[in-house]
Each structure stands twice: as C-alpha cells, then as structure tokens.
Amino acid sequence: MDGSFSSSSLSADVESTPADLGIGNDERRMHVRAYNYWASLLGGREFPSIEDLDGRDVQDFADHSVLLDFTVSPDNPATSYIGAAIRAECEIEDEVRSIADVPSRSLLSRLTDHYLQIIANRAPIGFEAEFTNQRGHDICYRGILMPFSSDGQTIDFIYGVINWKDGAGLAPSIVPALAGEDDVLDLVEAIDPLDDEVAPTLDADAGLADRLSAARETVEVLKAADGRTRAALYRALSLAYDFSVAARRVPEDYAELLEDAGVKAQARAPMTPIVKLVFGVDYDKARLTEFAAALAFAERSDVPFEGFLDFIEQHSGGLKGLVAAEREARRPDNRVDNRADQARTKLRTAHAQSLSALAGNDEFTLVLVRRDAQGRVEPVSAVADLGLLEKALRKIA
Structure with missing residues (x-):
C-alpha cells in the first residue's frame, strides 16, 4: 500500500449512507479511530507488524473487535480474539475457535465473511449493510478489516472492528456495497x-x-x-x-x-x-x-x-x-508430504538430550520432546527456526 488510503475513504465505496442504515457518527468515528490506529503503526511498511498491536491501545473498541490468525491454517484462520460485545450479540462463548465455527447467521459472520477481500486487495476494507440475525432481528452494521503481518510481506493476521444497531423498521433490501459472497450472490x-x-x-x-x-x-x-x-x-x-x-x-x-x-x-x-x-x-x-x-x-x-x-x-x-x-x-493439487512422518521415525530412535545442551546461549529456545513407551518425557531436539519460535511465543501470550 502506498499510504494514500485515508480515513475518509472508509465509506467511499459504500452505497448506503448512515441515514439509510441507522448508524450514526459515534459508530462511524469508531471505525475512523480504528483505521487511524492501524495507519499509525505502518512506519513506512506495507503492513503493520502484528507485534505492534497492543491491547492497551485498542481498549476503546476492543469489545467490538476480532483478531484472525492465519498462521495455523490459511484456509481456516483461528479467531484468536473476539470482543465481549460481539460475543454477547452473537450468543457465543468459547466454542468459536476458527472461521469454520462462526455461526452463519450471526453478526460475527458479517465481519469474518470479508477476510478474503483483505487477502486479495492487500489493504483495509470498510463495509456496511443490513441483515437478519439469528434472533430474527434486522441488524444494521458497519465494519472495517485491517491487515497485519509477522514478516512485513505476508498477511497472516487480520484485525476487524464492527459496530451495529437494531434496524427494525428499515427497508428490507439495502444492498451492501462491500458485501461478502453470500450477501451479494444470495441477494441476486x-x-x-x-x-x-x-x-x-x-x-x-x-x-x-x-x-x-x-x-x-x-x-x-x-x-x-x-x-x-x-x-x-x-x-x-x-x-x-x-x-x-x-x-x-x-x-x-x-x-x-x-x-x-x-x-x-x-x-x-x-x-x-x-x-x-x-x-x-x-x-x-x-x-x-x-x-x-x-x-x-x-x-x-x-x-x-x-x-x-x-x-x-x-x-x-x-x-x-x-x-x-x-x-x-x-486450488493446487494436494501433494503428499512425507517429511513429518520421516522426522517422527528418526526422532523415535534419537538419543535423549539434556535441556541445557539444547538451550544453547539464547534466552528462549523451542524444544521438541518425545514420550517413550513407558510414558517418560525426553527432550530430543531444538527447533532453530526463529519464525516458529516467534509464533510459539505469540501463542503463549
């Protein structure tokens, strides 16, 4: 991204106006604040680093936000964080751990349905529309999704913010300008x-x-x-x-x-x-x-x-x-990759090593352990890939 994207463009591609959807200035400002925060983290890069996303800085809209993590599966990203307000509206608890778990007629699906647009456009996406939720209520919503990266090039995290109002009494067919596949195609x-x-x-x-x-x-x-x-x-x-x-x-x-x-x-x-x-x-x-x-x-x-x-x-x-x-x-052909099985075979016969020998001089080391037939746990190898170490540390955090 060349940095020309501005907060005023969040609604530039949206056909419906706040008056159409019953979403007012407070909700609109929330998404402007979210975008401004994202832009402040760029530092001349195409995407902000996921390491710079600080929960203390987003308390203003944390309850209305979601963090998607693609490092586990690019096809079924994990829902690493779902704000309390979204959980309450969607009537969900801890059972939603990935995109595949998101209820299809929930407000959360309105947000997560757009994530492929971020991958395709490599830039923030703003959207607003109306839909009928799982309780049969007409809900008007406005959302924004913003890409983050762990290596500066790959979009492997997406942070989204969404706000909504009960749209009872509004016209039943407001076409979303930036809708997901189900919204647009089901309508037409x-x-x-x-x-x-x-x-x-x-x-x-x-x-x-x-x-x-x-x-x-x-x-x-x-x-x-x-x-x-x-x-x-x-x-x-x-x-x-x-x-x-x-x-x-x-x-x-x-x-x-x-x-x-x-x-x-x-x-x-x-x-x-x-x-x-x-x-x-x-x-x-x-x-x-x-x-x-x-x-x-x-x-x-x-x-x-x-x-x-x-x-x-x-x-x-x-x-x-x-x-x-x-x-x-x-979709590329699924190729059989036997490297993991080969590694398991090799590690089953590897000599156990001491943790001090595997740790080296670094502050943190990712160590692979093996459980033998008697149930004993033995360290057998250190994983030298710093990228995997960073992912493990983020999972712990």
Whole structure:
C-alpha cells in the first residue's frame, strides 16, 4: 500500500449512507479511530507488524473487535480474539475457535465473511449493510478489516472492528456495497428470473466497442436495480463473456480499449480487465473478483460465444456455483508430504538430550520432546527456526 488510503475513504465505496442504515457518527468515528490506529503503526511498511498491536491501545473498541490468525491454517484462520460485545450479540462463548465455527447467521459472520477481500486487495476494507440475525432481528452494521503481518510481506493476521444497531423498521433490501459472497450472490439469486427486456440489441457483426457499450448499458440497469437485479447481472455477465471472446479475435482493438480506460491487461487473470471495462474500475472490488471468476470458469469449460446465459442457468448454484467451481479448479493439487512422518521415525530412535545442551546461549529456545513407551518425557531436539519460535511465543501470550 502506498499510504494514500485515508480515513475518509472508509465509506467511499459504500452505497448506503448512515441515514439509510441507522448508524450514526459515534459508530462511524469508531471505525475512523480504528483505521487511524492501524495507519499509525505502518512506519513506512506495507503492513503493520502484528507485534505492534497492543491491547492497551485498542481498549476503546476492543469489545467490538476480532483478531484472525492465519498462521495455523490459511484456509481456516483461528479467531484468536473476539470482543465481549460481539460475543454477547452473537450468543457465543468459547466454542468459536476458527472461521469454520462462526455461526452463519450471526453478526460475527458479517465481519469474518470479508477476510478474503483483505487477502486479495492487500489493504483495509470498510463495509456496511443490513441483515437478519439469528434472533430474527434486522441488524444494521458497519465494519472495517485491517491487515497485519509477522514478516512485513505476508498477511497472516487480520484485525476487524464492527459496530451495529437494531434496524427494525428499515427497508428490507439495502444492498451492501462491500458485501461478502453470500450477501451479494444470495441477494441476486433471489430476485427476478432472466428478463429479455434488459438485453440491448446487438447485430451479429457488432464491433468490440459496440459490444462493450451494450454490456455497460446493462450494467446501468443493474445499478438502478429496478426490480431486475438478477436479470441485469446475468445479462451483463453474458455480454461481458461475449466481449471477452470477441476481444481474443481482435487483440489490437482490445488493447486500445484497455489503454483508453487506463486498465492494464493481466496475463494471469485475463478476465479481471474484462470485468473492469464492463462494470467500471470503481465498481465493488469483491464483486469484480467474483464476476471474473465466473467468466474464467465459463472459459475453462469452453462455453461458446452467446452460450453464457444457458451455462449459468443450467449450472448448479447459478453465479455462486460458478464462482465456487472456479475457486476449486484453481486450488493446487494436494501433494503428499512425507517429511513429518520421516522426522517422527528418526526422532523415535534419537538419543535423549539434556535441556541445557539444547538451550544453547539464547534466552528462549523451542524444544521438541518425545514420550517413550513407558510414558517418560525426553527432550530430543531444538527447533532453530526463529519464525516458529516467534509464533510459539505469540501463542503463549
């Protein structure tokens, strides 16, 4: 991050206003204070160090905060800390120890659902929306997630702050601008079926610029959300897919459109510039990522020109199913790693050593012990990796 992110931008990407959601200045200031604290720890780095996150400095919003720890599992981060106010609202105690344990219809899930956006954008994310909680109450919430790192490069901790109010009596359908996958995709799947009225007319020999214009026209219908959100979204994605197919046929024209829009081509993610051109570079980044994933899976599946609508309608789960399928397709093969088993075999026959011999001259040493067949505990090896030592110390803290 270049340091240009400012507290005023916390709500820059949010479609709903405080008046819409019933969240006032006190709650808004809480998130500004949280962001300002995060920014104060940067010190010219891309991310603050997790070592600098001091509980004494965040007492103002600690009860409304969560700390996610990715060092144990990048796919299922641990909920190292959950504030008392969040626990009370979500009616949870110590049973929630990781993301997988978070109740799906709880306020906590509204916060944790956004963590992939942090990984993708490598910058703080602010969001606000309305949802119905586990007690059937309409809750309006505002939150912010901020990345932390243990090595200055990897996002292995995320600190989040969220505040909320009972939104009884508010309009039932306020679309979150920075919503998680379930919020956005469940909403668009639930609205009207496809409606041909939202489809601009295109000649068979339409040029690339005309196809882009038609796709953008449908996006305007989508933004208006005139009772046809799902129809407009599917049509816009269909036109975006056809645009991508046409772009491969005339790469020079496509390159010119990218240059005019100030969008860069991405060899490793070719559908990302496509959706930026169609939906706009300022469109919600999380949704752009999902749209690009859906188009990428269609391409992976060899969907023909003008075949996207049938493809998404027939695919299990619709848009959400396409996104999940593409993410699964990108997942690297699980490789068998036998090193841990080899180490266990070796350490079973290793000679026991004294703790003084293993400790060396350092103040702290991470020591591996073995329990033999008689139940005796014996030190057998010292772990020299300072990174593992630091993680162990943080776990103890």
